[in-house]
Amino acid sequence: MTAVPTVGAPAARAPGAPGRPGGGPPPRSLGPRPLRRIRWPYGSGRRPRARTLVAYAFLAPAFAMFLIVMLVPIGKAIQVSFYDWLPFPGAENTWVGLNNYQRALGDPQFRLSVVNAVVYMLVTVPGQIVLGLGVALLLQNRLPGRMVFRVLFYLPVVTSWVVVSLLFRYLFATDGGFINWVLVEGIGLVDEPVGWLDSRWTAIAALCVLGIWKGIGWTAIILLAGLTGVPRELHEAAAVDGAGYLRRVWHVTLPALRRTLVFVSVMLVIGSFNVFISVLLMTQGGPAGQTEVPLTYTYRQTFNFLEFGYGSAVAVLMTVVVLILSIGQMMLANRAERGE
Amino acid sequence: MNSVPRRRGRLVSASLAVVTSLALVGCAGEEPSSTDGELTGTITFWHAYGADSKEIETLRNVIIPGFEAKHPGTDVQDVAVPYDQLHQKMITAAAGGDLPDVMRADIIWVPEAAKLGLLERLDTEMPDFAALAAKVFPGTLETNKYQDGYYGLPLDTNTRILMYNADALAAAGVSAPPATFDELRDLADKLTGKDIYAFADNGLSGWNVLPWIWSAGGDITDPTYTKATGYLNSPESVAGVTLLFDLFQASQMPNIVLGGTGGVPTSDGLATGKYATILDGPWMYPIFEASHPDFELQVGQVPAGPGGSVSVVGGEDVVVFRGSRNKALALEFTRYLLSEEAQLEFAKIGQMSVLRDLDVVSVNPTYRPFVEQLRTAKPRPPVPAWPKIDDLLQRRLQAAFRGEMSVQEALDAAAEEIDALLAQG
Known part of the structure; x- marks a missing residue:
């Protein structure tokens, strides 16, 4: 176990990659190194059964929670998606097979909602990573009041979605909204107020701004933790070799952050497909359903129109999409790593 | 930052919490x-x-x-x-x-x-x-x-009646509220270029458009609520919606009718003189009193068309x-x-x-x-499928207002879809 460098490894794994066993060697660019088994710290390894039991005992509460509030509802949703379902005691629910899925795949409104979510993902995920990385690099420096800035950037993350969505709805209001006030009165960029929330793409742009603004802090904190794992000597060596700041970021910092970046991007992609509260409160899916996203569509079908079976089918489809995307991302990342 | 399962888990746990608290409340009634x-x-x-x-x-x-x-x-x-x-x-x-x-x-x-x-x-x-x-x-x-x-x-x-801003009408040189479709069109033309919308409404659902359809002599279904084709897409119904469509096309009606949330709400627009007329209900009196105490609300009946002045209950x-x-x-x-x-x-x-x-x-x-x-x-038709009917009517009409199809095409399509929903009972 002595081979693992002490510098930064615990910090890199603590918040950055909770599911990763053993922290591993932080930067692969240091050279290939075989993965080693981590020794169980509470015993010599002579009683494997007891060891396992202890581990299960620790896992049990979390797993029970996971089972009750996640796996059981997921299973139920999958079941419901094959029925024409009403959730009332004594309701007669008819098995409709794949009808709900067929309907979803041929439903233009559902398709539109998926396109909106994909656009939202393509804008907000890179946006949060690039800006979050910038903030993390800035906050890494020993500037005065560093903690204050860290708190300020993290504040949007812990603020309620409801509050910030209503706030942004005001900011982007056509008449009397702050953004239009700045654009028209402040810098005179446009003559007429822009109807931000009155057409599809401007409304999605506003939603993206909110999504990025609210997510920067989270991305920055995770990346900041990853940055502490970048060996200082590499930076120094690169500097001695004459590399400027940007070249060092590109050739030293980013490769060292690879695992953290993969984790962050997977989480952000999943998060972007779950955009819900901001859409519901800022645009209500409007105008004319043009900014609907999969979750608002599911919600409306289920609770406004009592299409529980159809709503569940849409939800299951979205779960599959997110699952495929996440697995694909991780496989790509792994392959890139192996290819080096 | 939520994964899909967690989101659903939350919904479930939230509803569990609701249900539990309700169960406790319910116990008191036992x-x-x-x-x-x-x-x-x-x-x-x-x-x-x-x-x-x-x-x-x-x-x-x-x-x-x-x-x-x-x-x-x-x-x-x-x-x-x-x-x-x-x-x-x-x-x-x-x-x-x-x-x-x-x-x-x-x-x-x-x-x-x-x-x-x-x-x-x-x-x-x-x-x-x-x-x-x-x-x-x-x-x-x-x-x-x-x-x-x-x-x-x-x-x-x-019910909804016509509410108007006397100052906005005065800007058009008009003293009485529009009592007919023609007077509304006339008012709209006189207000053109004055930065005042003649009429404003915040959607195209049944609550919004039925007064115009009925006043034009049209209807949404037959009297027994079994069929929309021949009623919702009749020439009279089309004429009622076309009145609004023409106002919207001529920028005499603000685009909040498309359901965008960025515009000025009808009540604020009326009180501040941006909108000359709206349709609204009796609950507006205390609202205007609280938010715009200086505004003197004036009211009239829904402008009459060939079918009379017919509002929605x-x-x-x-x-x-x-x-x-x-x-x-x-x-x-x-x-x-x-x-x-x-x-x-x-x-x-x-x-x-x-x-x-x-x-x-x-x-x-x-x-x-x-x-x-x-x-x-x-x-509005007292049928179980009304929430769905209302939604598809609004979507079809918004597509027409956005220029994707004509009002006639939108109402034809809506009538056909409503027929199917009515047939399910």
């Missing part, structure tokens, strides 16, 4: 009422009165104490739920078997809830139903009907849920809400009575134009 007709025990009453509204004050300080004084030993617990959430909360509670005893429901929810089997059928359950039904306006009673039974009783009624019904454990008390409370005493108290603070013989205008003179408009006003 005390059996005595068998000799004596009323005791507790019932729960859900409604959507606003948190600090005068309605809720009256309910809690006058109505409920008044009922409890008449029936010592009883307890009515009211629960205020925001209007937007009440329908969903009813569905969630039904799934968990934790509905309240009595609810004040929007008239458009009653047929759906009756179809789902959630409601007590009142015309068979109440021996005095016929007497109660005879006291109310027939149009308001109809909203409680599903198939052959009545599943509620009307509680309050309202809104309002609420009282329903008793089948799962109520204290049905006797629930029914008695329903009776009390329809009593002259209770209806008068509500009439004082902006809730129009459904009782035919109650002189609400002398209680509150602002009701006069509404009472007049109600003489011809029609209800």
